[in-house]
Structure formats: C-alpha cells, structure tokens
Amino acid sequence: xxxxxxxxxxxxxxxxxxxxxxxxxxxxxxxxxxxxxxxxxxxxxxxxxxxxxxxxxxxxxxxxxxxxxxxxxxxxxxxxxxxxxxxxxxxxxxxxxxxxxxxxxxxxxxxxxxxxxxxxxxxxxxxxxxxxxxxxxxxxxxxxxxxxxxxxxxxxxxxxxxxxxxxxxxxxxxxxxxxxxxxxxxxxxxxxxxxxxxxxxxxxxxxxxxxxxxxxxxxxxxxxxxxxxxxxxxxxxxxxxxxxxxxxxxxxxxxxxxxxxxxxxxxxxxxxxxxxxxxxxxxxxxxxxxxxxxxxxxxxxxxxxxxxxxxxxxxxxxxxxxxxxxxxxxxxxxxxxxxxxxxxxxxxxxxxxxxxxxxxxxxxxxxxxxxxxxxxxxxxxxxxxxxxxxxxxxxxxxxxxxxxxxxxxxxxxxxxxxxxxx
Amino acid sequence: xxxxxxxxxxxxxxxxxxxxxxxxxxxxxxxxxxxxxxxxxxxxxxxxxxxxxxxxxxxxxxxxxxxxxxxxxxxxxxxxxxxxxxxxxxxxxxxxxxxxxxxxxxxxxxxxxxxxxxxxxxxxxxxxxxxxxxxxxxxxxxxxxxxxxxxxxxxxxxxxxxxxxxxxxxxxxxxxxxxxxxxxxxxxxxxxxxxxxxxxxxxxxxxxxxxxxxxxxxxxxxxxxxxxxxxxxxxxxxxxxxxxxxxxxxxxxxxxxxxxxxxxxxxxxxxxxxxxxxxxxxxxxxxxxxxxxxxxxxxxxxxxxxxxxxxxxxxxxxxxxxxxxxxxxxxxxxxxxxxxxxxxxxxxxxxxxxxxxxxxxxxxxxxxxxxxxxxxxxxxxxxxxxxxxxxxxxxxxxxxxxxxxxxxxxxxxxxxxxxxxxxxxxxxxxxxxxxxxxxxxxxxxxxxxxxxxxxxxxxxxxxxxxxxxxxxxxxxxxxxxxx
Numbered sequence: 001x002x003x004x005x006x007x008x009x010x011x012x013x014x015x016x017x018x019x020x021x022x023x024x025x026x027x028x029x030x031x032x033x034x035x036x037x038x039x040x041x042x043x044x045x046x047x048x049x050x051x052x053x054x055x056x057x058x059x060x061x062x063x064x065x066x067x068x069x070x071x072x073x074x075x076x077x078x079x080x081x082x083x084x085x086x087x088x089x090x091x092x093x094x095x096x097x098x099x100x101x102x103x104x105x106x107x108x109x110x111x112x113x114x115x116x117x118x119x120x121x122x123x124x125x126x127x128x129x130x131x132x133x134x135x136x137x138x139x140x141x142x143x144x145x146x147x148x149x150x151x152x153x154x155x156x157x158x159x160x161x162x163x164x165x166x167x168x169x170x171x172x173x174x175x176x177x178x179x180x181x182x183x184x185x186x187x188x189x190x191x192x193x194x195x196x197x198x199x200x201x202x203x204x205x206x207x208x209x210x211x212x213x214x215x216x217x218x219x220x221x222x223x224x225x226x227x228x229x230x231x232x233x234x235x236x237x238x239x240x241x242x243x244x245x246x247x248x249x250x251x252x253x254x255x256x257x258x259x260x261x262x263x264x265x266x267x268x269x270x271x272x273x274x275x276x277x278x279x280x281x282x283x284x285x286x287x288x289x290x291x292x293x294x295x296x297x298x299x300x301x302x303x304x305x306x307x308x309x310x311x312x313x314x315x316x317x318x319x320x321x322x323x324x325x326x327x328x329x330x331x332x333x334x335x336x337x338x339x340x341x342x343x344x345x346x347x348x349x350x351x352x353x354x355x356x357x358x359x360x361x362x363x364x365x366x367x368x369x370x371x372x373x374x375x376x377x378x379x380x381x382x383x384x385x386x387x388x389x390x391x392x393x394x395x396x397x398x399x400x401x402x403x404x405x406x407x408x409x410x411x412x413x414x415x416x417x418x419x420x421x422x
Numbered sequence: 423x424x425x426x427x428x429x430x431x432x433x434x435x436x437x438x439x440x441x442x443x444x445x446x447x448x449x450x451x452x453x454x455x456x457x458x459x460x461x462x463x464x465x466x467x468x469x470x471x472x473x474x475x476x477x478x479x480x481x482x483x484x485x486x487x488x489x490x491x492x493x494x495x496x497x498x499x500x501x502x503x504x505x506x507x508x509x510x511x512x513x514x515x516x517x518x519x520x521x522x523x524x525x526x527x528x529x530x531x532x533x534x535x536x537x538x539x540x541x542x543x544x545x546x547x548x549x550x551x552x553x554x555x556x557x558x559x560x561x562x563x564x565x566x567x568x569x570x571x572x573x574x575x576x577x578x579x580x581x582x583x584x585x586x587x588x589x590x591x592x593x594x595x596x597x598x599x600x601x602x603x604x605x606x607x608x609x610x611x612x613x614x615x616x617x618x619x620x621x622x623x624x625x626x627x628x629x630x631x632x633x634x635x636x637x638x639x640x641x642x643x644x645x646x647x648x649x650x651x652x653x654x655x656x657x658x659x660x661x662x663x664x665x666x667x668x669x670x671x672x673x674x675x676x677x678x679x680x681x682x683x684x685x686x687x688x689x690x691x692x693x694x695x696x697x698x699x700x701x702x703x704x705x706x707x708x709x710x711x712x713x714x715x716x717x718x719x720x721x722x723x724x725x726x727x728x729x730x731x732x733x734x735x736x737x738x739x740x741x742x743x744x745x746x747x748x749x750x751x752x753x754x755x756x757x758x759x760x761x762x763x764x765x766x767x768x769x770x771x772x773x774x775x776x777x778x779x780x781x782x783x784x785x786x787x788x789x790x791x792x793x794x795x796x797x798x799x800x801x802x803x804x805x806x807x808x809x810x811x812x813x814x815x816x817x818x819x820x821x822x823x824x825x826x827x828x829x830x831x832x833x834x835x836x837x838x839x840x841x842x843x844x845x846x847x848x849x850x851x852x853x854x855x856x857x858x859x860x861x862x863x864x865x866x867x868x869x870x871x872x873x874x875x876x877x878x879x880x881x882x883x884x885x886x887x888x889x890x891x892x893x894x895x896x897x898x899x900x901x902x903x904x905x
Binding site: 006007012015044056057058061066082083087101103107383394397 | 497499520528543813888900
C-alpha cells in the first residue's frame with residue numbers, strides 16, 4: 001500500500017511517463033485525462049527537475065481531451081476519437097503515445113481500441129495506460145520504456161560496438177542531459193556507439209535500433225529489472241551515474257570487460273586521472289573537512305556519498321533515499337553501495353520520501369555541516385545553519401542545462417558547487 | 423438556488439469558453455445570446471480548478487494542506503510553494519518555510535476500496551506534526567469519482583481535534599472547464615466551515631477586504647496596500663500570506679474589493695448578502711486608467727473619494743514624464759495579448775496608455791461581466807480578433823503567424839519560437855500594478871520591443887509541434903457548436 005507523503009519527491013505515473021516520452025525528439029504524448037493533468041504533471045515532474053521544459057510539448061501545449069463530468073458519466077471514447085482525428089491532422093511527430101489519466105483509468109475507457117483504429121490507418125500511434133494512481137514517476141518511466149520496447153524496438157542483427165545507456169530518468173534527474181552527454185563521451189572513448197534515446201538529437205530511429213545493441217547499461221540501482229532492449233539480452237548494472245575518478249574508472253572497466261576493450265579503457269582512465277588531479281592539486285587545502293548529509297533519489301545519493309567520502313575525505317552522516325524502493329533486494333543493493341566505502345565509515349541510511357521523516361533523520365545528526373539535497377531540504381539547512389547544495393529532485397531554485405554530475409568532469413563541477421569560503 | 427461554485431453553470435453570467443472571431447461581432451452578438459455554447463473537438467490542456475484552489479491558499483501561514491489524490495495532483499503545489507518561498511524572501515524572511523502539504527497518495531487499491539481512512543490519517547498527521555490552526559483538504563478527480571465522503575471524514579476528525587478547523591474544498595477537476603471555479607470552491611468552503619460558524623463581530627470602519635489572486639507578486643501586493651494606505655484605507659489582504667485571523671476579519675470589513683475580475687467576485691456578492699458588505703468589482707489595477715478605476719471603486723465605498731482623486735492626480739503627475747517617454751518608444755506598435763481573464767482585459771486597456779494598438783486577444787471565458795470590457799476595448803482599439811480560449815497554443819501560434827503583431831504579451835513559451843518580441847503582464851515575482859509599478863512594466867515592454875535578440879535568434883532553431891498546413895487553416899476549425 002502506498003504511504004501518505006508530505007511534500008512528495010515525485011509525481012504520478014502519468015507524470016513520469018510524460019516526462020520520459022516528451023524527452024524524445026519528435027515524440028508527442030497525447031493525454032486522455034482530466035483538465036488539470038497537463039499542468040500538474042509538467043509542474044510536478046519536468047519543471048521541478050532542472051526548471052527546463054520539454055521543448056516540443058509542455059504545460060498547456062500538451063494535447064489533451066480534458067475529460068469533464070460528461071465523460072465521467074458517459075465515457076470518453078467518442079471524445080477521444082474526435083480528438084485523435086484533429087491531433088493527427090495538425091501535429092507533426094514521428095510517434096504519438098496516448099497516455100491515460102486517473103479519470104480514464106477509473107471509468108475504464110477502452111483506449112486501446114480507439115487508438116488501434118488510427119494505427120491500422122498507418123499512423124505511428126500507441127496507447128499506454130498510465131493513470132496516476134498506478135504509482136509514482138518511476139512507474140511512469142518504466143511504463144513508457146516498456147511501451148517503447150514493445151512497440152518500437154525492431155529485431156536487427158547485433159552491432160558489437162553499439163550499447164544502450166538506460167536508467168537516467170529525463171528531468172527527474174536534474175542533471176539528466178548533462179549526464180548523458182558526459183557518459184556518452186566516456187563510452188565513445190572506448191570506441192562504442194551509444195543509444196540514449198533522449199540526448200544528442202537522438203529519436204525514434206535510435207529506439208528502433210536499440211535491439212541491435214550488444215549490451216544494455218543500466219545506471220540505476222533498481223529500475224528496468226525485467227526489461228531488455230539489447231537483442232543479446234546482455235545487461236550491465238551500475239547503481240548510479242558514476243561520479244569521480246574511482247567510480248568512473250570502475251564503471252569504464254566493467255563496460256570494457258563486457259565489450260572487450262580493456263586496453264582502451266586503461267589508457268583513457270589514465271588520461272582522465274591526469275587531467276582530474278591536475279585540477280585537484282590546485283585546490284588542496286581550499287576546503288577543510290566536513291561532515292555531510294545527503295537527501296535525494298537513491299541513484300543520486302549513492303554517487304554523491306561515495307565520491308565525497310572516497311575521494312574528498314568528507315564524512316557522511318546520514319543518507320536519505322527519497323524514492324520508493326519496494327524490494328528488499330534493492331534496498332540491500334543500495335545499502336551495500338552506500339556502506340562499501342574505501343576508508344570512511346558508512347552513514348545512517350534511511351528510506352523515506354516523507355518530508356517530516358526526512359527532517360527527523362537529518363535532525364538526528366546535529367554535527368553535519370553540509371546538506372546536499374533537494375529544494376525541499378533548503379528549509380532544514382537554513383534553520384540549522386548548514387551549508388546547502390541543491391543537487392537533487394525536486395529542484396525549483398536552480399537552472400540546470402547540461403551541467404553534469406558524471407565522470408571526472410562532473411566531479412570537478414560538483415566540487416565547485418560544494419566549495420564554500422565560510 | 424445557492425451558487426455551486428461551477429462558473430460556467432451560473433445562469434446569470436451566460437459563460438462561454440469556446441469561441442473565436444471578431445471582437446465587434448462578439449460584443450454585438452453576445453447580448454442576443456448568439457455566440458452559443460461550444461466545445462473544441464481537438465484541444466490542448468486546460469488548467470483544472472484544483473490548481474486554482476491550491477494556488478489561492480497555499481501561502482496561508484498557519485495552515486496545513488491535505489491533497490486527497492494520487493501524487494500527480496500535488497504537482498502544482500510545488501509551483502505554489504516556490505511562489506510562497508520567494509514571497510518570504512521578498513518580505514525579508516530568510517527562514518524559507520515550505521508549505522506543509524500532505525498527499526494521501528491514492529493507489530490502485532484505494533481507488534477500488536476507497537481512501538477515507540487514509541484521508542483521516544493524513545489529517546491527524548498534519549495536526550500531530552504542525553498543530554496548524556486550519557487544515558485545508560483539496561479533493562481530486564480520483565477521490566470525486568470514487569465518491570469518498572470527504573466531508574464526513576473532515577467532521578469526524580475535527581471532532582477529535584478541537585483546536586484546529588478542517589476545511590474540505592470540493593475542487594474535483596472534472597467538474598469545471600473554468601479553472602477560476604477553484605477560487606470559488608475555496609471561498610465557498612471558507613464560508614461554510616469558518617465564517618458561518620462564528621459571529622461577524624463589529625465592523626471596522628476603515629477596513630477594506632482586498633481579495634488578490636496568488637499570481638499577484640509580493641511587490642504588487644505591497645504597492646496595493648501602500649496605495650490604499652495613502653488614502654486612509656486599511657487593507658485586509660487575502661488570501662495570499664493570510665492567516666485564519668485575517669479570514670475571521672472578513673465579515674468585519676466596511677467593504678470589499680478584488681484585484682482580479684474573476685477572483686472572489688461570487689464571494690463578495692455572498693458577503694454582501696450575508697453581512698451587508700458592499701463591494702467593488704472593476705478591473706485589475708494595471709495601467710493608469712485601470713488603476714484609476716480600481717482605486718475609485720474602492721474609495722467610493724469607503725467614503726474616500728476626495729482623497730483618492732488627490733492621490734490619483736499626484737501619482738499621475740509624478741509618473742507623467744516617464745510615461746511620455748514610454749509612449750514615445752511604444753506608440754503605434756501592434757499587440758497580441760493572452761492570459762487569464764482578469765489580466766487580458768486589464769492589459770488591453772493598459773497598452774493604450776502607451777499608444778499601442780490591440781489586434782488580437784485570447785481570454786479563457788466570455789460572460790456578462792466581460793461584455794463591458796470588450797465594449798470598452800472596441801471603443802479604444804476598434805475591431806480585433808478575439809479567441810475565447812484558455813491559451814490553446816495551437817490556435818495562438820496560428821493567429822500570431824497570420825496577424826504578425828509587433829509585440830506579444832502573455833506566456834511567451836510559444837510566441838518566442840516565432841521570433842516575436844514577448845513580454846508579460848503576469849509576473850509573479852516582479853512589479854506590474856499601480857502607478858509606480860507601471861513604469862517598470864512599461865520599461866519591460868519597451869525593452870523587449872527594442873531588443874528582441876533572444877527571440878529572434880532562438881526562432882532560427884526552435885520548433886513547434888504543428889504541421890505547416892495548420893498555419894494555413896482556420897484557427898477556429900476545431901470549435902464545434904453544441905447542438
């Protein structure tokens with residue numbers, strides 16, 4: 001059963017599905033939903049990740065049937081039918097996905113049949129049932145990724161140098177596009193080509209071709225466990241976007257091992273390390289030791305805790321994972337990543353997305369001086385005289401275009417953010 | 423029959439939400455009931471009334487909020503919370519308190535079995551955690567369709583918690599096409615659960631209720647309060663940054679006024695019926711003429727007409743040189759305006775302050791209250807294209823490509839992609855209202871017209887999701903009259 005959440009760190013299934021699909025170039029989500037879902041899901045998902053908006057359709061530009069009382073009583077299939085005629089007449093896209101909201105879900109409109117009619121006429125259109133009550137943003141991401149897998153991915157011969165990079169959730173990770181850019185740069189250094197779907201002007205053709213990849217690389221602790229894009233069925237999981245010299249090297253080595261590129265990896269790691277420590281050397285003694293706390297989605301918390309502890313010698317006090325992690329095995333995996341540190345001792349690890357409980361957890365660690373969290377934690381930091389870095393979802397205070405928390409470069413960026421002259 | 427809070431169901435206003443054509447034709451045909459009810463067979467997202475209920479109240483200082491819905495319906499709480507936090511900074515507070523919002527997070531099981539127990543639990547949690555003086559409940563499409571008995575739960579829990587007031591707001595999105603209904607839902611609930619339960623108390627002679635929508639920036643609120651203070655009127659400004667105490671003072675005011683034409687209008691009528699509190703329902707105080715009208719409306723009710731006239735003359739004189747300069751920079755420019763009902767019509771008159779010419783306008787509703795504004799704008803600008811639409815960006819960009827205005831005033835997301843200079847009279851964090859802020863607003867408009875570099879450059883690369891053929895089509899082709 002879902003929990004009551006104060007100041008939730010997530011949106012609904014519809015919001016997650018929309019943020020995911022609208023991040024693919026020339027893909028348009030069409031809402032069969034109530035009149036507020038376009039605003040609510042944009043404000044609650046994309047807009048509070050990095051403040052940016054999906055370029056093609058966002059807010060009140062999302063096509064929507066705006067289901068009112070009449071549809072609640074008599075059903076909304078006829079309205080959807082007329083709506084789709086207009087949508088396909090004027091909108092220009094490579095793929096359309098009809099997404100349902102709670103209203104359509106509860107009254108049980110047969111959306112699939114209505115949409116099938118237009119698909120049979122040759123339009124690239126599919127329906128995904130995403131009523132908000134099915135779950136939070138991640139459920140929506142998985143539903144969307146599943147729909148892409150089922151409907152678009154084609155069986156093609158394996159291309160050994162092609163990989164799929166999965167698990168970075170558009171907008172929900174405030175650094176998603178920068179993270180894609182930096183990880184792709186690193187993977188390309190190994191001579192790989194990368195399908196991300198969401199960055200580098202990729203689009204529907206990259207989704208179609210995902211079946212030709214030799215390997216799925218999932219940089220998330222628990223998403224997409226039962227979904228394979230690569231035709232080979234091969235998958236490599238990493239708990240988050242690697243941050244810093246140590247985890248980035250480990251990440252590249254694991255990829256290299258699976259794709260037979262160990263030599264290239266070692267050469268590249270050495271090059272990045274030299275570059276990285278050139279900068280770090282110029283910053284010795286700029287910032288003294290701190291105890292710190294992190295609040296965010298597990299996939300962001302893990303790299304931040306590991307980097308600051310392993311490579312910056314700061315001491316983690318408490319790590320709060322705000323995403324809803326259902327499976328015990330996933331909690332164990334996350335806990336291991338947060339506990340298995342090179343030298344430092346592990347933080348208290350808390351799983352909760354409830355603001356009151358988050359604040360209680362933070363309050364148990366009065367010696368912590370730095371708080372890395374979401375906009376929701378800004379209040380706690382200010383009222384407890386802590387240095388605050390906003391680096392996690394939800395973020396309504398900081399514009400992030402392509403800044404990354406990935407690799408060696410992302411680590412430098414992050415250290416610039418964490419620096420304080422106080 | 424008592425007003426049910428659904429704006430388009432009011433008999434007396436004859437509200438229309440879907441129409442497009444000439445403004446002269448609209449003003450001519452509306453009184454004959456010839457515009458007709460319609461619907462759009464293709465549409466883009468509206469704004470639901472729950473969003474407006476949330477926005478109206480989320481900055482209440484001593485309140486907690488329970489959103490009875492799946493997680494998604496708390497999406498706009500984050501936006502409203504941002505406004506609240508920014509408002510705190512502008513007021514000199516560095517505490518940056520979050521609004522306390524608990525979401526019942528309805529899931530599949532709740533939708534089947536009902537979620538009344540969860541709602542009760544959320545209310546108790548809100549009390550345990552924050553001891554708020556008032557707890558507002560916002561309902562949702564999901565809670566409405568499965569018919570959770572929110573009122574009974576509220577009453578039951580309130581009986582356990584006598585030191586707070588639980589106010590359930592029925593703002594299910596599917597009930598109304600007009601998002602401003604959500605404001606009414608909030609006021610209806612406040613009346614039922616707070617005001618009706620208490621004695622009105624003694625009237626405070628110089629106290630004026632000023633009802634402002636949440637999109638009024640803090641600086642604008644302070645300017646409105648200052649202007650009223652200059653002519654000896656104390657403002658009971660609600661509900662932005664208000665408290666339960668300020669709500670309780672509502673019946674003690676000598677008169678009421680609203681900053682927006684579709685905000686608290688029905689509530690003010692109700693206050694007149696219940697407490698004999700007269701009200702002024704004019705226009706948003708943006709631009710000199712609108713500010714004159716707004717201020718005179720309030721002053722008349724408060725017996726401060728002389729003071730108001732003296733003040734208006736003083737302020738107008740003070741800004742005259744700056745206004746002349748702005749007029750010189752903007753005169754003759756054509757303009758297209760879009761926004762909420764209150765702001766569009768205010769902006770329509772405002773642009774005449776600068777000698778600009780209105781050639782197109784989008785407004786979410788057309789009704790009897792609006793008729794006089796359309797007539798007034800017709801008298802100033804002559805015929806212009808009127809699109810009764812809650813944005814509908816597809817119609818907007820179609821019209822913009824045809825009309826090619828010099829300036830676009832409204833949410834710039836789509837017009838900017840066409841390379842038009844864009845600016846807005848809705849700025850939640852900046853000044854727009856009253857005489858002094860008008861200078862800022864005018865400078866903002868002029869600066870965008872004179873320096874459109876950002877939009878011009880971005881238009882070379884930006885994309886809109888419509889086929890080229892759409893721009894050659896009738897912009898109103900999807901508006902279908904109801905039989």
